[in-house]
Amino acid sequence: MRIPFGPFEPDKSPFNSTVSRYVVNALPVADGWGPMPGLSTITQSLPGKCRGGVYVRTASGTYNIIAGTETGLYLLNTTDYSWTDISGPSAPYSVPLQDAWTFTRFGDKLIAHNISDPIQVYDIGGADPFGDLAGSPPRAKYSWVSGDFLVLGYLEGTVGQKTVQWSGINDIEHWTPKKKGSDYQELPEGDEVMGGFGEQGGFYVIQRAGMQYFPFSPSSGYTFTRTVLNPKQGTVAPRSIVSIGPGLFFYLSEDGFFGGADRKPIGAERVDRWFLENVDRAYLSDVQGAADPFEKIVWWKFRQADGSSRRIGYDWQLDRWCTTDLDVDEMVALATPDLSWDGLDTLYASIEDVAEPFDSRLFSGGRPTFATFTSDNKLAYFSGDNLAATIDTADVEIDGMARSFVNGARVQTDAADYTLTDGTRPHNGAAVTWGTASTMNRAGMVPLRSDGRLHKFRFQTPAGADWSVVSSVNVSAQQSGQQ
Known part of the structure; x- marks a missing residue:
């Protein structure tokens, strides 16, 4: 049989x-x-617990990795795999416990921010550290790019929690409403903004109890207009939102895992009850999602009752679920950094100590991959032994x-x-x-x-x-x- x-x-x-x-x-x-695969640890320790990370490709074609802690922003040095402090004059920062760094690229600039500190801007490929973004933009939890506009969501202040605001057209230093296309919109329903992302011809806003779409509509007399996609249901965990393509995103709602604005159930009668039985519900809002672009799996990290973390993954290509008991910290979708011979010598004492095959993505700069930070704040790729x-x-x-x-x-x-x-x-x-x-x-x-x-x-x-x-x-x- x-x-x-x-x-x-x-x-x-x-x-x-x-x-x-x-x-x-x-x-x-x-x-x-x-x-x-297990972990391959490749860096020295960050000065503190990672609170967000990103990679950027410079004009010369190199790939840089940037990570933030509660108090600083750091660039990975691939010569000795240390972290160079590139914090701006507003440092030391103060990222709140229930918040994290949001990184958004706009042209040759990288925006980094949280709800407590002035928005930071970094010249990609330049030698200068971060600086405060000019134009007096509001402090915000989330950001994304929609066409020629930088959009901020969940602004400082009570009313700001339900507000989105966008910059002037092609000008992230312009935030005066009604000029150069810049404006804001307070959302009357759906509770606070939990995140969003750009889409062709507009952007999505995901709220605690609703979803909205803002199409680019200059002929209407407004830069963007508003359409309610779902008036009652959204996400309970802002960092659980993972966008993988046009109109295709996944998230954790109060009653399980869903995909898209039409709330296609992906976990119902499969893993939703298992997840809700295993997660520490006091930390439900802290569930973090990230996509592994190579394996085509969205992973969600959650806290269990004993304080340890666990991950559950959804393979969107096969429509299958998986789990791991590997306890990890912050998850990040990255590209592998450009590896020099000096960097290889730093990682391994001898050629015999190289655990990965030489055609591994770890040794090919710019390959999309999935990484995490370990409990001792070191960056590690999921490219180790099985x-x-x-x-x-x-x-x-x-x-x-x-x-x-x-x-x-x-x-x-x-x-x-x-x-x-x-x-x-x-x-x-x-x-x-x-x-x-x-x-x-x-x-x-x-x-x-x-x-x-x-x-x-x-x-x-x-x-x-x-x-x-x-x-x-x-x-x-x-x-x-x-x-």
Whole structure:
């Protein structure tokens, strides 16, 4: 009997034989599961906990990585992988606990800001540090670019929480309303602004209890007009909003994960209940999302009741979910920095110590990738050795009318280093009893000895194992009696 290692959908009924209720540290692939890479730490420590990061491409084609802490802004030096302080004269900054740095590129300028400090501006490719943005712009939590305008959302002050304001056309130093196209709009419904992003011909605004679209409408006499897309539902976690393309974005709402303004459910009856049972609801607003552009997965990091962090991921290409127990800090979608020979010498003591293959994205400047900051504030890419993975099948009745004795199984995988364990139940609702983990013999079979009405098979690989796919287990069993 062939039993698949199905999609991770713990909200499904335990009687559903096509899904798995337990998968850790494995990535979905078209016909099963594949390995999940661990971390490769590449930098020295930031002076403090990372509160936001970004990469920018200069006019010369080099890629720079910038990160912010509560009090400063820093540029990664790829000669010795230290962090150079490029804070402006308003430093030390004071990023609030429930806020983070927002980075937005506008032409050859990088905007960095939070709700407490003056908006900062940095000349990309220049040698000068950040400075205060001229023109007296309001302080704001969020920003994005829409056409020729820089848009700010959630402004300082009580009324500002429900307000968006945009700059003059092609002039981020002009903030006088009604001049050069600059203006503002207080939103009468939907509660506070939680984020937004530019779209062709306008921009989206996501609120706590609503969504709006602002089309560019100069013929109307206004720069932008307003259309309510969803009058009642938005997001509870501003940093959970992840845009991956025109009109395509994902976010966490009060009742689970959704995509787009029409709230297409992506987690309903699959992972929503599992997530809400595992997240510390006191920190629901702190859930942070980021896209891994290489794997096509949106990851959300959340805090558990014991204080540790965990991640759940959605593969938007395969419409599949995954999880990891790897505890990480701030997540960032980056490009790999340009690596010099001096930088390679800094990372590794000798050529034998290089863990990654030489065609790794880590060594190719400008390749889109996914990174995080570790607990000791070092930047690390998800390009290390494969993590130890655990993948369960569903509980399956091999014989619908009788108990079954399993004497062996053959796993459909290219892994050579793995174990397989059979868990049995005497009937639905009973606790599972796990047998002894067994390895593959020379004939490619895993010998097992287990008896039960329901069987569940657990595939496990150790950290560092070399493999690419596991899809199913073919079980050798025989009827062992009625019950």
